[in-house]
Amino acid sequence: MINIRSFRDLLRLFFIFKREVKITVAVTFVVILLGAFLLPNRYESTALLLVKPGRDSTLPIEVSDRQTAVVPLQRDPVVDEERMLTGRPITRLVAEQYLDDLSRQPRKEGVVANLKYGVKSAVQSLADIGRGFLQLLGLVEKQTPVERLATQLEKNFSVTHATGSSVMEISFTWSDPQVAQTVVKSWIENYQEERTRTLGRKSLYSFYEGESKATQQRILETKKNIQSLLDQLGAVSITERLNDVSRNLNDLKGERLNTLRSIASTQAGLDTLKAQMKSIPPEISIAREIARNPDREDLSTRINTKQIEKQELLRTFNDDAPPVKAINTAIANLQALMNGENATVQRSQNMAPNPIYTRLQNSIADQSASLSRLQSQAAQQETQLAKLEGDRTQAVGLEPQLSQLQLNLDAAEKSFALYSDSLEKARIDRELDASQISNIAVVEQATLNPSR
Numbered sequence: 001m002i003n004i005r006s007f008r009d010l011l012r013l014f015f016i017f018k019r020e021v022k023i024t025v026a027v028t029f030v031v032i033l034l035g036a037f038l039l040p041n042r043y044e045s046t047a048l049l050l051v052k053p054g055r056d057s058t059l060p061i062e063v064s065d066r067q068t069a070v071v072p073l074q075r076d077p078v079v080d081e082e083r084m085l086t087g088r089p090i091t092r093l094v095a096e097q098y099l100d101d102l103s104r105q106p107r108k109e110g111v112v113a114n115l116k117y118g119v120k121s122a123v124q125s126l127a128d129i130g131r132g133f134l135q136l137l138g139l140v141e142k143q144t145p146v147e148r149l150a151t152q153l154e155k156n157f158s159v160t161h162a163t164g165s166s167v168m169e170i171s172f173t174w175s176d177p178q179v180a181q182t183v184v185k186s187w188i189e190n191y192q193e194e195r196t197r198t199l200g201r202k203s204l205y206s207f208y209e210g211e212s213k214a215t216q217q218r219i220l221e222t223k224k225n226i227q228s229l230l231d232q233l234g235a236v237s238i239t240e241r242l243n244d245v246s247r248n249l250n251d252l253k254g255e256r257l258n259t260l261r262s263i264a265s266t267q268a269g270l271d272t273l274k275a276q277m278k279s280i281p282p283e284i285s286i287a288r289e290i291a292r293n294p295d296r297e298d299l300s301t302r303i304n305t306k307q308i309e310k311q312e313l314l315r316t317f318n319d320d321a322p323p324v325k326a327i328n329t330a331i332a333n334l335q336a337l338m339n340g341e342n343a344t345v346q347r348s349q350n351m352a353p354n355p356i357y358t359r360l361q362n363s364i365a366d367q368s369a370s371l372s373r374l375q376s377q378a379a380q381q382e383t384q385l386a387k388l389e390g391d392r393t394q395a396v397g398l399e400p401q402l403s404q405l406q407l408n409l410d411a412a413e414k415s416f417a418l419y420s421d422s423l424e425k426a427r428i429d430r431e432l433d434a435s436q437i438s439n440i441a442v443v444e445q446a447t448l449n450p451s452r
Contacts, residue, residue: 041175042173042174042175043173043174043175043176043177043180043449043450043451044171044172044173044180044449045171045172045173045174045177045180045181045183045184045446045447045448045449046169046170046171046172046184046444046446046447046449047170047184047188047442047444047445047446047447048167048168048169048170048442048443048444049081049085049167049168049170049188049440049441049442049443050166050167050168050440050441050442050443051077051078051081051166051167051168051440052166052440052441078161078165078166078168081168081440082159082160082161082168084191084195085159085168085170085187085191086154086157086159088150088154089194090187090190090191090194091150091153091154091157092146092147092150093190093194094150094153094183094186094187094190095146095147095149095150095153096146097186097190098149098153098183098186099145099146099149153172153183156172156173156174157170157171157172157187158170158171158172159171167443170184170187170188170446172184172187177448177449177450178448180446180449181446181447181448182446184446185445185446188442188446191440192440195440204422204426205423205426205427207426208419208422208423208426209423211415211419212416212419212420212423215412215415215416215419216416218408218412219409219412219413219416222405222408222409222412223409225405226402226405226406226409229398229401229402229405230402232394232398233391233394233395233398235395238395238398238399238402238403241391241395242392242395242396242399245388245391245392245395246392248388249385249388249389249392252381252384252385252388253385255381256378256381256382256385259374259377259378259381260378262370262374263371263374263375263378266367266370266371266374267371269363269367270364270367270368270371273360273363273364273367274364276360277357277360277361277364280354280356280357280360281354281357282353282354282357283352283353283354283357292344293341293342293344295341296338296341296342299334299337299338299341300338302334303331303334303335303338306327306330306331306334307331309327310324310327310328310331313327
C-alpha cells in the first residue's frame, strides 16, 4: 500500500497505473462526446405571474358577510395558485394541445438532427416495447400518450415564489427553445381559462337572485300576517296595545273602586235620612185661632143656675134637707164635667209642609238619583272591565305569535339586505368572469432562450 504524502508520490502512482489511467480518460472522453452529440439539448423558458390582491384572494361573499363565524387563518394564498397551476387538469390540457398542435411542427433538417431523431425514435420504440411487455405482465398500468406526455411535462415544469412575494416564477425545460416557449404560453393560457371557468360564480348570481325574491316574498307574507293579527286587535303594535290595555285596566279598576265607595256612602246616607224622616212630621202649623170653650161656658151657666136654685131652697130648707143635698149633688156633677173641659178651644188652624221634612225628601231624592247613577256607572264599569279583560286575554294570546312573526320579519329583512348586497357582488363577479378578468397578471411573458 502506497501512502501519498507528496506530489512525487502522486506522480509515482500515476506512472505505476499509467495504462489504467489512459483507459479511464479515454472512456470518459467517449462518454462526454456521446452525451454531447446524442443526448438531447435542454432549453429553459421562464415567465412571471403576479397574484394581485382582489377578487379570489379575499374571503368569499358568504363568509365576508359573516365575519364572526370565520376563524382567520395565517396562510400564503400564492401556494394555492401554485397548486392550481401545476395541477393535473392544467397539465393534461397542455399535453393534449401539445399533441394536437406542437407535435405537428416540421422536423429539423441536418445530419445531426437526423441522427438524433433516429436514435430518439429507436429508443422510443424500445421503450414502447418494454412498456408493453410490463403491461402484459401486469407490473405497470396502461397509459395513454396524453397521460405519459402530461407526466413528462409535469417533471420538466416547475413554479416557485419567494417567501412573502406574490410573484410566481415559472420554469420549463425542453429539447427545443421554441417548443418550450410555446408550452409555457399554452400552460399560462390554459391555467387562466381553466381558473376563470372553475372559480366563476355564474351560479351565485342566480342563487342570490332567487333567494332575494323568495326572501322579499316571505317578508311581504309575514307583514300581511302581522297586519292581519294587528287588525284583529285594532292596534298598530302589540306592545303599545298591551300597555294601553293594562293602563286602562288600572285606571278603570281605580274608578270602579271609587264608585263602589261612593255607592256605599250614598246608601248609608239614604238609610240615615229615611230614619230621620220617620221622626219628623210632614206638615207643621203656621197659624191658628183660639176661643172660649162653649161647653165649659154652658156648664158654668148651669152651675150658676143651680147655685141660684140652692139659695132659694136654703130659704126654705136646711142644708141637710134632701132637696138641698140633691141640688148639691147636681152642682158637683156639673163642676166635675166643667173641670174635664178645656177652658179654650181652637177654632181654625193653617197647615204647611214641614221644610225640614221637605228638605229631607229632596235630599233623599237627590241621593237616590245619585245612587242610581252610581249603580249604572258601576254596571257600565263592570262591562268595560270585562271587555278590557277580554282584549288583554286576546292580546296576550296573540303576543307569542306576533313576537315570532316579528322575529321572522327581522331575520328575513337582515337576510334580504345580505342577499341584495351579495347579489350585486355576484353580478360584478359574473361580469368580470364574462370579461375574463382575474387577479392573475402576466408580468413576464414566456421567454425564448436559444442557449442551452
